[in-house]
Amino acid sequence: MTAQRRRKVLIVFGTRPEAIKLFPVIRALEATDGIDVVSCVTAQHRGLLDQVLDIAGLKPDIDLDLMESGQSLDRLTARLLTGLGEVMDRVAPDRVIVQGDTATAMVGALAAYYRKIPVGHVEAGLRSGNIYHPWPEEVNRRIVAPIADLHFAPTDTAAAALARENVTTGVHVTGNTVIDALHWTRDRIAATLDLSSGLDELAARFAGKRIILVTTHRRENFGGGMAAIARAIARIARRDDIAILFPMHPNPNVGAVMDDLLGTPDNVARIAPLDYPHFIRALEMCDLALTDSGGVQEEAPALGKPVLVMRDTTERPEGIAAGTARLIGTDEDRIVSEVFTLLDDKAAYSAMARAHNPFGDGQASNRIARIVADDFGL
Known part of the structure; x- marks a missing residue:
């Protein structure tokens, strides 16, 4: 009997969030009989990406290293298309897997x-x-x-959104792989405490205070929105019963505004971007998250932390519906009011902290690997 041909899967990613959500998928596929995995990073975000690769113990097979300072979206897109095209011609994969909504994901799909x-x-x-x-x-x-012909939707809501666009075949509700990554990382932290020991000093300094974790980096908030966020944080920081933990995104559109309007009050820790274990510990330390990030809307509820989302829309309405997150926009007064409500109203806080997490059970990556293997007939 002729042995079945092994199948080659090329996984393409380039940013920190992609790496977080794909490393469990890579591990699950590598453990699947009959599949060879080739990983290619574009390094759309160099330093933040490398942090995750190091923690996850992943060494990409191909590194395009395409990051440039101040790179425009059109230049990035062109370089991604030619670079990924050459990779696919050389590797000749049976399937390409992309994640999420980055330029790397979009161009990776187009090149395939x-x-x-x-x-x-x-x-x-x-x-x-x-x-x-x-x-x-x-x-x-x-x-x-x-x-795409295989759509790994994290929730029923996401699958329904695809159906509204007449994408109805190859859709599988798997849960979100970020929950897989979070569980894996928490286990690693418990087994190896020094993975997140870099926050020990801040934990001691802020002991006894209500901690707010802030992350902000969205392009649509650059300018007036970011200025309003900075002013709101400065007002919140005037309370002596709170502390603010603020990992700063490296984009100068964030840092320059915070330098100008927020500064460094004693109870605000503006720190370098955190690697994933330290970020998970920061989430566990905080009382609530104030963010414009997508991933935090999924991670914080898994740890019972309310999320205030400084955006007018979200592609993750499940958190809003479940009560784990609330859209508050970037109006300065509204940000301050919503934060103070959660800090001062125990019932309001408990309602969000105890809400059901709708984003998965930590088995999404195994489901994805099985679906891919079944598609190959393995």
């Missing part, structure tokens, strides 16, 4: 389409309904949808 290579999309079906919020992510993920 040009070569008639099937595409699997991890975290498919997220929609805000506004092509400029988040920008350019909303259009990136919409472009991937008609190209």
Whole structure:
């Protein structure tokens, strides 16, 4: 009897969030009989990406190293398309897998389409309904949808969004792989305490205070929105019963505004971007998260932390519906009011902290690996 041909899966990613959500998928596929995994990073975000790779113990097979300071979206897109195209011609994969809504994901799917290579999309079906919020992510993920033939939707809501776009075949509700990554990382922290010991000093300094974890970096908030966020944080920091833990995104559109309008009050720790174990510990330390990030809307509820989302729309409406997150926009007064309500109203806080986490059970990656293997007939 002739042995069955092994199948080759090329996994393409380039940013920190992609790495977090794909390393459990890579591990699950590597453990699947009959599949060879080739990982390719574009390094769309160099330093933040490398942090995750190091913690996860992953060494990419191919590193395009495409990051440039101040790189425009059109230049990045062009370099991604030619670079990933050359990789696919050389590797000749049986399937390409992309994640989420980055330029790397969109262009990876497009390059595969040009070569008639099937595409699997991890975290498919997220929609805000506004092509400029988040920008350019909303259009990136919409472009991937008609190209992909396997859609790994994290929730029923995401699957329903695909159905509204007439994407009904190859859709599988798997849960979100970020929950897999979170569980794995928490286990690693418990087994190796020094993985997150870099926050020991801040934990001691802020002992007895209500801690607010702040993350902000969305392009659509650059300018007036970021200025309002900075002023709101400065007002919140005037309370002596709170402390603010603020890992600063490296984009100068964030740092310059915070330098000008927030500064460094004693109870505000503006620190360098955190690697993933330290970020998970920061989430566990905090009382609530104030963010414009997508991933935090999924991670914080898994730890029972309320999330106030400084955006007008979200592609993760499940958290809003479940009560774990609340959209508050970037109005300065509203940000301050919503934070103070959660700090001062125990019932309001408990209602969000105890809400059901809708994003998965930590087995999404295993489900994805099984679906891919079944598609190959393995």
